[in-house]
Amino acid sequence: MHEMSLTEGVVRIVEEQAARHGASRVKTVWLEIGELSSVEPDSMLFCFDAVARGNPLTEGAVLQILRVPGTAWCMDCSESVSIAQRFDPCPQCGGHHLTVTTGDEMRIKELEVE
């Protein structure tokens, strides 16, 4: 399951940031997941519980997932448009000269620590 390795990566970043802030425990992690990414939020929640448990820093931490809608820049329209899938055509002109601007990323937005 590719969410498991992604989750391990997230927990590693959480550990680094918590250490930098001198935190002893992480209570909440806000994770942004773009709607165009192939990451399944439900799988991330499941894996996070499994990875966080047994780690004194993240034991009992809550993962809050924020979905980031997909947007792209259409070169033909010279406008930013909304897309639901990565290889969708432009909803305005039907063209494929799109560059994804948001929605394909996954990043930690915020941490609540003690």
Ligand SMILES: [Zn+2]
């Ligand atoms: Zn267009």
